[in-house]
Amino acid sequence: QVQLVESGGGVVQPGRSLRLSCAAPGFTFSNYGMHWVRQAPGKGLEWVAAISYDGGEKNYADSVKGRFTISRDNSKNTLYLQMNSLRPEDTAVYYCATAPEGSAIRGTGAGGIDVWGQGTTVTVSS
Amino acid sequence: SYVLTQLPSVSVAPGETARITCGGNNIGTKSVHWHQQKPGQAPVLIISYDVKRPSGVPERFSGSNSGNTATLTISRVEAGDEADYYCLAWDSGDWVFGGGTKMTVL
Numbered sequence: 001q002v003q004l005v006e007s008g009g010g011v012v013q014p015g016r017s018l019r020l021s022c023a024a025p026g027f028t029f030s031n032y033g034m035h036w037v038r039q040a041p042g043k044g045l046e047w048v049a050a051i052s053y054d055g056g057e058k059n060y061a062d063s064v065k066g067r068f069t070i071s072r073d074n075s076k077n078t079l080y081l082q083m084n085s086l087r088p089e090d091t092a093v094y095y096c097a098t099a100p101e102g103s104a105i106r107g108t109g110a111g112g113i114d115v116w117g118q119g120t121t122v123t124v125s126s
Numbered sequence: 127s128y129v130l131t132q133l134p135s136v137s138v139a140p141g142e143t144a145r146i147t148c149g150g151n152n153i154g155t156k157s158v159h160w161h162q163q164k165p166g167q168a169p170v171l172i173i174s175y176d177v178k179r180p181s182g183v184p185e186r187f188s189g190s191n192s193g194n195t196a197t198l199t200i201s202r203v204e205a206g207d208e209a210d211y212y213c214l215a216w217d218s219g220d221w222v223f224g225g226g227t228k229m230t231v232l
Contacts, residue, residue: 035221045161045169045212047221061220062127095168111175112159112214112221116168 002027004096004117011123012086022079022096022117030054030074033099035113036081038092038122048094049081050105059106064090086124093119128217130224137230144200146227148213151194158196159214160189163226169212173198205231 008020022034036048049070050059058070069082079096096117103111131149138144148158160173171180173189176196186201196215200207208231213224 037223044210044226045163045214045223047214047223050221059219059221100174106216106219108156108216110157110216112157112171112216113161114171114174114180116170118168 002098002115004098004115006094006096006117006120009094009120009122011125013126014087014124016086017082017084018086018122020081020083020094020096020120020122022081024077024079024098029072029077031101033103033105034070034072034079035097035099035105036070036079037095037097037113037116038090039095039119040089040092043092046092050099051079052105053102057105083122086122088124091122091124093121095119127220128215128222130213130215130222132211132213132224132227134225135228135230137232138200138203139232140203140205142203144203144207144229146198146200146211146229148196148198148215148224149194150196150215150217150222153194153196153215154192156191156215156217158189158191160198161212161214162209163212164209172211200229203231207231 005023035050051070067085071080097113098115100111100114161169163169176191210226
């Protein structure tokens with residue numbers, strides 16, 4: 001049973017940094033590509049970043065490129081999102097999610113997003 | 127950048143059929159995935175690769191994709207189907223979500 005538990009959210013001032021974690025107990029984490037998706041208050045879903053099963057491939061949305069870094073530690077079954085130079089418009093609920101098992105994280109034939117965590121809230125405000 | 131267009135809202139009576147569309151340039155050449163998000167909850171995948179239903183998703187949910195429009199069809203709508211629905215597709219380096227459609231069950 002795939003289960004994802006995000007942590008690390010909170011209130012942070014503009015320009016500061018925050019690192020989100022996503023624990024993935026109880027399944028073979030290293031078989032799955034992973035995504036971060038965010039949702040601003042009252043708004044729709046926005047894809048943020050993705051990482052392949054082995055960490056060798058990473059993709060970012062233009063809105064976060066150069067500021068956010070996605071990474072993973074398969075020995076700890078954990079996904080990370082390092083967020084630097086935070087802006088008020090980064091305020092959102094951040095979800096981690098799996099790609100389908102064995103699926104690529106990019107390309108027309110990629111499987112998209114499969115299982116979602118419950119999210120962690122990030123508020124960027126002075 | 128690629129844009130997926132969804133109507134902001136749709137209303138349907140219980141027992142009727144709801145059709146939620148997702149428009150995009152040549153979207154029929156892409157794989158489209160649909161997610162359902164109920165109030166206060168995380169999204170849930172309900173259709174993958176245009177037409178595939180994950181286990182546990184009722185047969186009332188179906189998908190199609192052709193030309194410039196992908197469609198999520200919900201047959202025999204129930205009160206519990208009231209939610210936001212998002213389409214998702216890959217294009218040129220980015221995963222793109224539609225803006226979402228809020229379905230209200232009358």
